[in-house]
Amino acid sequence: MNVQLFIPCFVDQLYPSTAFNMVKVLEKAGCTVSYNTNQTCCGQPAFNAGFREESKQVCAKFVKDFEGSDYIVAPSASCVGFVRNYYTKIFDNSSQHNEVKKLGERLFEFSEFLVNVLKIENLGASLPGLATYHDSCAGLRECKIKEEPRKLLANVKGLELAEMNDVETCCGFGGTFAVKFEPISVAMGDQKADNAQATGAQYLISTDLSCLMHIDGVMKNKGLDIKTMHIADVLASGW
Structure with a gap:
């Protein structure tokens, strides 16, 4: 193809x-x-x-x-x-x-x-550890993506997925929103970071690097030791 x-x-x-x-x-x-x-x-x-x-x-x-x-x-x-x-x-x-x-x-x-499209859920990836997943607003609401990333992550050897509270809530990035409404954006990112930390996860995974960039900045400012990863990076791991 x-x-x-x-x-x-x-x-x-x-x-x-x-x-x-x-x-x-x-x-x-x-x-x-x-x-x-x-x-x-x-x-x-x-x-x-x-x-x-x-x-x-x-x-x-x-x-x-x-x-x-x-x-x-x-x-x-x-x-x-x-x-x-x-x-x-x-x-x-x-x-x-x-x-x-x-x-x-x-x-x-x-x-x-x-x-x-390809009907593939197992790519032979391996990533030992505990992860939590962030549903981006665009992925969930504009593309109707919910189960697809989770099906792929469920087949990553050694990876355990723990759902965070309010998983479908916006992280606060929103492109220009983060610039125009910085205090609100940071507060939303702070809440997302706290919910991720509460799961005990080592990794925070999403389909959107824009969200991950925002959350990663908040987590680093808070001193949290959680690694953000795009799902492509996860699926390319271990082989």
Whole structure:
């Protein structure tokens, strides 16, 4: 199966190892992976900041960069959710409407692609220890992802999963929300960190590095010894 990679801005700039680990896992699953080096942003930051016309220009480039019929896989439910749920509105009543609709049907977050498209739940990964999982808002509410990551983590050898309290509550990042409403954002992250610590977990795992970046900053400030890991990094462990 041919798969195109979409690597979000912050993954490219701050967490490139996660992108490489996603390639590693997809290739082990039998996929032929390609990466269009012309790709940039999905347009979500500008859109959420209110720059709708500027965002549309970026979105139009995204549509062009991912032409074709291949599946598109990304290590970010946030970006996937934006393309799926907002591109049809951005390009409503335009010549690109149908193309955009089909694009959304080809685009998947990493864990849902493995479980729902490839029908794979065991990648032979190994990571001894206790972990807890954070449901990102985009993953849970925009992409309807809940069981897929947990099915994958249940098959990681040596890993035990403990659910934290209020697991579906926002961590407080929210992109520009963390900048515009810093005190609220920090308080929400603080609550999430405390709930993670209460499980006794050594690892905090999620589908979204944006959430993990925020929570990790809060936990380091609190002096908590919990390692944050993207699910791609977990599934690439031990082999």
